Amino acid sequence: MTPLEARLRERIRRDGPLSFRDVMDAALYDPQHGYYTNLRGFGAEGDFITSPERHPAFGWLLGRQALDAWHALGEPSPFRILEVGGGSGALATSLLRCVRSEASEVVYTLDELSPSLRAVQQERLTDRAFRWDTTDAPAHFLIANEVADALPVHRGVVRTGHIHELLVSVDGDALTWLESDTPNPALDRYFGELHYAPPEGSIVDVCLDLDSWLRALIRRMDERSVALVLDYAASPPRDSLLTYYRHTLGSDPLIRLGEQDISAHVDLRTLVRLAIAQGVRAGATAQRGLLLNLGFQQIVEALPRMTDRQALAELADPDGLGGKIAVLFLIRGLPEYRPVGAVGGANWPEAVDVPSLPPSQAEQEFLDQWREAFSNPA
């Protein structure tokens, strides 16, 4: 039993069954035992891998979208960028590299909830553009990659057209689900606003925190600005909880509490509705479309090595990240603006200084043998 599970069991014994939202919140963000509180990175050493960790050209390509917004805004100086939930700082590194090719004065703020990841970012991101001050002025370009799927969700089951919450209780040695006798009015209201009735008996994972999260993001948008929210999407919400532990995908969020990642797909339709209600223009595409519009094919051709090609292919794969990750554009105060990442049509200049991956071990060994064969032609 993890230390966090012991604490939650104690709480359940004292106060009764807990909402799964509170269990997930503690599992990820408990100030002592939360998964993100103590995480130091993603990728090969961690539990899962995100797009900017797969290949640095991902962030570089998003830099083209940032520059497109910068031009539409009349090239403000400094150009203020805000990244929410910047993780290990991989996206920030390569996005700034691209932006700097045109915008010389950049202020790049990172808003990171996890103290351990903030420390990783501060070690890695040494450029003078980077800041961690959350009271900074509103930003011109904002980005949140795979952050909304790390917000805690309520879990419910549909009974005679109403959503009954699935609470977390203790049964002997294990934490278990306990169906509430009465419907949860907030969850019923959520689906009412969507004008959608989920199938009888189905399980739904619903993020009621989405509204306050989006409001906070919009508050940090300049009166004229563009924001991108990229995430695994499930609209309308369904059973979408996933766990990751050392690169193994699972679906039981009540085990390894505080030691495994938990995520739930994001209800894009609700995000769009909430954004429009706040007076912000909103539209969406898939990650594949975004990358192709930003000149993905040109980058693939500029990086001919096997290691790069494999990682890049995954980012735009229609059956993988390219199709599963949705990209939401939020546009404030630019009524005529059509983001290049959504509509395409740009003639990209020659791609210079595109970041690449170090060669894989197999590739390195092959290159070493090749070099050896030609330098010692005995």
Ligand SMILES: C[S@@+](CC[C@H](N)C(=O)[O-])C[C@H]1O[C@@H](n2cnc3c(N)ncnc32)[C@H](O)[C@@H]1O
């Ligand atoms: C799945 S990770 C993604 C990290 C990074 N964006 C990437 O793509 O590699 C989720 C990140 O969001 C952070 N996070 C979650 N909720 C947050 C919030 N409300 N404000 C700021 N950061 C948050 C987590 O600490 C973590 O760094």
